[in-house]
Amino acid sequence: MAVPADKPLADLSAAEQTRRAGIWRHPLVALGAGLLALFILFHDTLAAMAAIWWRSDTFAHGMLIGPIVVYMLAGRRTEIGRITPRPDSAGVLALLALSLGWAVAAAAEVGVVQQLALAVMVPAMVWAVLGRRVLWAAAFPLAYLLFAVPMGESLVEPLQDFTAVFTVKALRLSGIPVFSEGRYITTPTGNFEVAEACSGIRYLIASVALGCLYAYLTYRAAWRRLAFIALAIVMPIVANGVRAYGIVMIALLSDMKLATGVDHIIYGWLFFGLVVMLMFWIGRFWADDTAVAGAAAAVPPDSAPAPTRRALGGMLAAALLATAAGPILVMRLDEAQRDATVTLPTPPAADGAWPVTAAGEWRHTYRNAAGQVRADYLRDGGEGRVQFLAAAYPARRGAAPLVSSGNLLYDAEQWIHAGEELRTVSVAGQAFEVRELRLISGERRRMIWSWYAIGPRHVVSMPAAKAWQAWESLTGGPRRDLVVALATASADRPDEARERLTAFVAAHWQTLREQYVAAP
Structure with missing residues (x-):
């Protein structure tokens, strides 16, 4: 029976409505089973998202995203109902890529990327079980799931x-x-x-x-x-x-x-x-x-036959195997890293130009490190103090993270962030890159140079440190991860503070290079 292109699904004959309902019954059951398995496999990631929604005013809207998506999908049920679901193996490949991407993010302990991967796996599951036409018809509501991910802190x-x-x-x-x-x-x-x-x-x-x-x-x-x-x-x-x-x-x-x-x-x-x-x-x-806003882009119902139970079951099984690849890989990584330990290097040795002095206070938020090395040095003649700090973390998932927005090299209640930048200094004829942080507290000024040692690599940016942590975790091998920092008072003369820090690095370059620039 020919159906006018502008005829809504509700106005079809009873026989046609029954046929469409039969076509969709088993695909919807398969999709429900796939989504349930997805949320079970990644329940830790889902729970982490929900915890942020609950405690953060910034991301509290995340609790409303699911109901909003359901509402939008319900509004498109007529258009979607005209499509015959066709399982698509391309969706399985997308699920595999996303699951492995989730595993890489889990190895580096980048929660926001894990949560993004989970959010995108929902439309990928729709793609695998129901096909690309259904995915396209539901594209905007499914894309709206991205707002459930607590992200945006990098914009602060x-x-x-x-x-x-x-x-x-x-x-x-x-x-x-x-x-x-x-x-x-x-x-x-x-x-x-x-x-x-x-x-x-x-x-x-x-x-x-x-x-x-x-x-x-x-x-x-x-x-x-x-x-x-x-x-x-x-x-x-x-x-x-x-x-x-x-x-x-x-x-x-x-x-x-x-x-x-x-x-x-x-x-x-x-x-x-x-x-x-x-x-x-x-x-x-x-x-x-x-008139334009109210127009419905209705098309005749798809006349293709419904997918067989065997086809649906096979595609669902393939989708679940692809989805489980990431969690299985992470379990193997956790097993390999279970006995990871941390060894602490010795602080740079004192010399005539830089004698060790009594360590002054350095309040920071790297409180969950496996170990710390602290020492203070005075330049010859007592011209200025340089404080040295190294915090070591085990290369093991689930341990306290080295690279985290909550880890600060200063006390935020005492100091105000006045700016930071990457700076390259010349030491022993070599270019050495550091992250320079400038702080203010009343009339006081403080300058901190810092870097990370991730395995054998010297890194200064947080994203690069996270990426190398993931690489080291996936490739295996024992290592330790360090954050290293030098601090000095800068008053109103930042160039003098930079000269002092450069002189300290140059005087202790061999020790720093061997033990702190790239950890063994």
């Missing part, structure tokens, strides 16, 4: 920097004298810091999640959707700069009595609500015509 520092620059420029345009050093802003009336809570990351994530949902439900043209999503990205970033400027102005005009405590967080959420309303109002200017 760039957003802090943008907010600090925006605030300083706005204050100067307002005629207020201002001095800035990184994220630390000084005015004649008071001092301000653009802290992590002021980065606007929670506003940005919430805005993009809302913007994507609004664009999907409101527009049909791709350019309209992309335009609104772009607006949802740009507006909260700029608005957060305006918010920070406004908070500083309120504090200055009230003689530091208002907007200096928790009240400025409250102002932030109220301001964000207004920004969202403004964003939706602007979005109405390029809304689709009512």
